[in-house]
Amino acid sequence: MKALVLGIGNLLIGDEGVGCLAVEALGRRYTLPPSVECVDGGTAGFELLSMLANKDHVILIDALRDDREPGTVIMVEGEHVPRAFMARTTPHQLGICDVLAAAQLTDIMPGHLTLYGIEPKQLEVGIGLSPEVEAGMEKTIRAVVNQLRHFGYEVKRNGIESEH
Amino acid sequence: MAKKITIDPVTRIEGHLRIDCEVDNGKVTNAWSSGQMWRGIEIILKGRDPRDAWAYTQRICGVCTTVHAMASVRAVEDALKMEIPLNAQYIRNMIIGAHGIHDHMVHFYHLCALDWVDIVSATKADVAATAALGQKLSAWKGNSPQEIKATQDRLKKFIGTGQLGIFASGYWGHPAMKLSPEVNLLAATHYLQALDYQRKINQVVAILGSKTPHVQNLAVGGVTNPINPDSPANLTVEKLFHIKTLIDEVGDFIKQAMLTDVAAIGAFYADWTQYGAGVLNYLSVPDMPMDTKGTVFALPGGYIPGGDLTKFVQIADQREKTLYGGIKESIKHAWYNGNWDRSPYEEETVPNYTGYDADNKYSWVKAPTYLGQPAQVGPLPHVVAMYLAGHAATKTYVDQTLQTVSALAGTTVGIDALHSTIGRIAARVIRCAVLYENMNVQWQALVDNIGKGDLDTFNAPVFPRGEQRGTGFHEAPRGMLSHWIVIENGKIKNYQAVVPSTWNAGPRNADDALGPYEASLVGNPIADPELPLEVLRTVHSFDPCLACAIHLVDGKKTPLGKVKVL
Numbered sequence: 001m002k003a004l005v006l007g008i009g010n011l012l013i014g015d016e017g018v019g020c021l022a023v024e025a026l027g028r029r030y031t032l033p034p035s036v037e038c039v040d041g042g043t044a045g046f047e048l049l050s051m052l053a054n055k056d057h058v059i060l061i062d063a064l065r066d067d068r069e070p071g072t073v074i075m076v077e078g079e080h081v082p083r084a085f086m087a088r089t090t091p092h093q094l095g096i097c098d099v100l101a102a103a104q105l106t107d108i109m110p111g112h113l114t115l116y117g118i119e120p121k122q123l124e125v126g127i128g129l130s131p132e133v134e135a136g137m138e139k140t141i142r143a144v145v146n147q148l149r150h151f152g153y154e155v156k157r158n159g160i161e162s163e164h
Numbered sequence: 165m166a167k168k169i170t171i172d173p174v175t176r177i178e179g180h181l182r183i184d185c186e187v188d189n190g191k192v193t194n195a196w197s198s199g200q201m202w203r204g205i206e207i208i209l210k211g212r213d214p215r216d217a218w219a220y221t222q223r224i225c226g227v228c229t230t231v232h233a234m235a236s237v238r239a240v241e242d243a244l245k246m247e248i249p250l251n252a253q254y255i256r257n258m259i260i261g262a263h264g265i266h267d268h269m270v271h272f273y274h275l276c277a278l279d280w281v282d283i284v285s286a287t288k289a290d291v292a293a294t295a296a297l298g299q300k301l302s303a304w305k306g307n308s309p310q311e312i313k314a315t316q317d318r319l320k321k322f323i324g325t326g327q328l329g330i331f332a333s334g335y336w337g338h339p340a341m342k343l344s345p346e347v348n349l350l351a352a353t354h355y356l357q358a359l360d361y362q363r364k365i366n367q368v369v370a371i372l373g374s375k376t377p378h379v380q381n382l383a384v385g386g387v388t389n390p391i392n393p394d395s396p397a398n399l400t401v402e403k404l405f406h407i408k409t410l411i412d413e414v415g416d417f418i419k420q421a422m423l424t425d426v427a428a429i430g431a432f433y434a435d436w437t438q439y440g441a442g443v444l445n446y447l448s449v450p451d452m453p454m455d456t457k458g459t460v461f462a463l464p465g466g467y468i469p470g471g472d473l474t475k476f477v478q479i480a481d482q483r484e485k486t487l488y489g490g491i492k493e494s495i496k497h498a499w500y501n502g503n504w505d506r507s508p509y510e511e512e513t514v515p516n517y518t519g520y521d522a523d524n525k526y527s528w529v530k531a532p533t534y535l536g537q538p539a540q541v542g543p544l545p546h547v548v549a550m551y552l553a554g555h556a557a558t559k560t561y562v563d564q565t566l567q568t569v570s571a572l573a574g575t576t577v578g579i580d581a582l583h584s585t586i587g588r589i590a591a592r593v594i595r596c597a598v599l600y601e602n603m604n605v606q607w608q609a610l611v612d613n614i615g616k617g618d619l620d621t622f623n624a625p626v627f628p629r630g631e632q633r634g635t636g637f638h639e640a641p642r643g644m645l646s647h648w649i650v651i652e653n654g655k656i657k658n659y660q661a662v663v664p665s666t667w668n669a670g671p672r673n674a675d676d677a678l679g680p681y682e683a684s685l686v687g688n689p690i691a692d693p694e695l696p697l698e699v700l701r702t703v704h705s706f707d708p709c710l711a712c713a714i715h716l717v718d719g720k721k722t723p724l725g726k727v728k729v730l
Contacts, residue, residue: 011223012208012220012223012224042223045270046266046274046362047366047377068729072729074729074730075728075729102359104322105356106356116730
C-alpha cells in the first residue's frame with residue numbers, strides 16, 4: 001500500500017502557496033512511514049506524473065477559489081477531482097488537470113483520489129499566509145493525518161500530540 | 165472591416181498571457197502581447213541573503229524551476245568572481261541538459277503537437293498503413309502494428325467515454341488540420357510513448373538534484389552532492405550508470421521518433437514555413453561550462469542581426485561586456501512607474517497598473533532590447549548560432565532533419581525555412597537531440613574526472629563589504645535567461661530577472677517596435693476568427709511562458725460538483 005500527499009501552488013503569491021506549506025508542515029511535524037510520499041509540487045506540471053504511478057491513495061492540497069469564506073476547507077473525492085481542476089482549462093494548458101488526464105490515459109490513476117481545497121484570501125505577491133488561510137491549513141493537516149490513519153498508514157506526531 | 169480577436173489566457177502554466185489580434189481579409193494585420201500577471205520576485209528578494217536567492221527564484225515559474233536556480237547561483241558567483249569545481253559544473257550541466265530535454269519533449273508532444281495533429285482523426289486511421297509509414301520513417305521499435313493498434317484502442321476508449329480530458333480543448337476537424345489519419349495516429353502513438361520518456365529523463369534530474377520538481381543540490385559555489393564512488397547515500401558509480409541507461413533510452417526515442425515526427429509535420433505543413441518569422445535578430449548565449457572559470461563552453465551561442473546568417477557574431481563567454489552591456493529594458497508600454505530604458509542593474513521595480521491600453525501601457529512584461537533592437541530568443545536562435553559556429557552535433561541534426569523534410573515534401577528545403585512558425589518547432593526538437601548528445605559528453609567528463617580522484621563539488625563563497633554586481637546567464641529551454649544582482653554588504657540590494665518570455669512576449673519597446681510574438685503573428689492566415697487555431701500555432705511555437713505561475717483552482721467558472729465542507 002502506497003500513498004502520495006502532494007501540495008501544489010506558488011509560494012511567492014501569498015495564500016496561493018498554502019498547498020506547499022501544508023505539505024512542508026506535515027513532513028516536519030509528523031513521522032510518516034516510507035510508504036507515504038510527501039511532495040511539494042510547486043506549480044510543476046508533467047514532472048508530477050511519475051509520482052502518481054503505483055499509488056493506492058493520492059491526496060492533493062491546493063488553494064481553491066469557490067466564493068466561500070477565506071480559509072474554508074472543502075474536500076473533493078474521486079472523479080470529482082479532475083473536474084474541479086477542469087474549471088481552469090483552456091487550450092493546451094499543462095497543469096495538474098492535464099497531469100491527471102494523462103494519468104487516466106496511461107492507466108496509472110490512483111485507486112483513491114482526494115483534493116483538499118482551501119479558499120484563499122490574499123493573492124498579492126509576497127511570502128506567507130493570511131491568518132484565515134493559516135487556520136484552514138491547520139484544519140487540512142489534521143484532516144489529512146486522520147485520512148491517512150483511516151487508510152491504515154502509521155502516522156506519528158513528533159513530540160506530544162496535543163491536538164487530539 | 166478589421167475584426168479584433170482576443171485570446172486570454174493562451175496558457176496558464178506561467179500565469180496569463182493575453183494576445184490581441186486585428187484580422188482583416190483572413191490575415192492578421194496587427195498584434196499585441198500582454199502579460200497579465202505581475203512577477204514581483206525582485207521585491208521579494210530585496211534585503212535577503214544572496215546564497216538563498218536561488219531557492220526563491222526557482223519558484224518563479226512552474227516549468228522552468230531549475231533554470232532560475234541555475235541563473236541565480238551564477239549571478240552571485242559572477243559578482244564574487246568565483247571558480248566552480250569541475251564536478252559541480254558537469255553535474256549542473258547534466259541537470260540543465262536533462263531538464264531541457266524534458267521541457268522540449270513535453271512541449272513538442274503534449275503542448276504544441278495538438279495544434280497540428282488531430283487526435284479524433286487518428287481513431288479513423290488504418291493500423292497497417294500507419295505501421296508501414298512509421299517503419300518507412302525510422303527503425304523505432306515503437307512503430308509496430310501492435311503498439312499502434314493499442315494506441316488507437318486506447319484513444320477510442322478514452323474519446324468514447326465522452327470525457328476528452330486532456331484533449332477536450334483541441335481544434336479537432338478545424339480546416340487548418342491537414343494530416344492524414346495515419347500520420348495523426350503515428351504522432352498520437354509517440355505522444356503516449358513520450359509520457360514514459362519524459363518521466364525517464366526527469367528521473368535524471370531527480371537523482372542529481374536530490375528532488376524534483378525543485379532541485380535541492382545547488383549552492384552558490386557549486387553543488388551539495390557529495391561524491392563517493394562507493395557510499396550508497398552519495399553519487400555512486402551505480403547511480404551514474406543508471407543515469408547513463410536512462411540517457412541512452414531517451415536518446416533513441418528522440419532520434420528515431422521525435423526527429424522524424426517533426427520532419428513529417430514540417431513536410432505536410434510546408435506552407436507554415438512562410439509564416440511566423442517575426443523578429444529576426446537572434447540572440448543566444450554559450451552554455452555548459454567545461455572549466456572552473458567558466459570560459460570554455462560545450463554549446464556555443466551568439467548574435468545574428470536581421471536574420472542575415474553572414475553577420476553572425478559568436479559570443480565566446482557569458483561574462484563578455486558586449487553581452488551584458490548591450491541589454492536594456494524599456495517600460496514605455498509596461499505597467500511600471502515612468503518611461504525609461506535602462507540596464508537591469510539600474511532598474512527599479514515600481515508597479516503601476518493603469519488598465520489595458522494598447523496605445524500606451526498594456527502589459528506587465530517589460531520590453532528588452534539588445535544593442536537597441538528587439539531580439540528573439542529560444543531554441544531557434546540557439547540552433548542557428550550553434551550551426552553557424554560549426555557545432556558538430558547541431559550540424560548533423562539540422563542537415564539530417566532538412567533532408568528528411570525535403571524527401572517527404574518532394575522539394576529542397578534549406579536552412580532559411582527555419583525562420584518560421586514550423587521552423588521554430590523543428591529547431592526545438594533539433595536542440596533536444598543536441599542536448600542528448602551533450603549529456604553523453606558531460607557524463608563522460610564527470611566519470612573521467614572522478615576517476616582521476618577529484619571529488620570536489622563546492623567552493624565556499626565569501627562576501628566582502630561594499631557593493632558587487634553580477635550577471636548569471638543561462639541558455640534555458642525557452643532561450644536566453646539572465647539574472648542580475650547587486651549585492652551590498654552581503655545582502656541583495658537589487659535583483660532583476662530578464663527571462664526568455666520577456667524577450668519574446670514583451671510589448672512594443674521604447675521605439676514602438678513590435679516584440680517577437682507580436683511581429684510573428686502579423687501576416688498569419690486566419691481561416692475562422694471564432695476558432696483562431698493559427699494564432700495559437702504561432703504563439704505556441706515559442707513555448708509561451710510568462711515567468712510567474714499562479715495555480716489557483718477557480719470554482720467560479722465551472723461548478724465543482726460534489727464537495728464536502730470541513
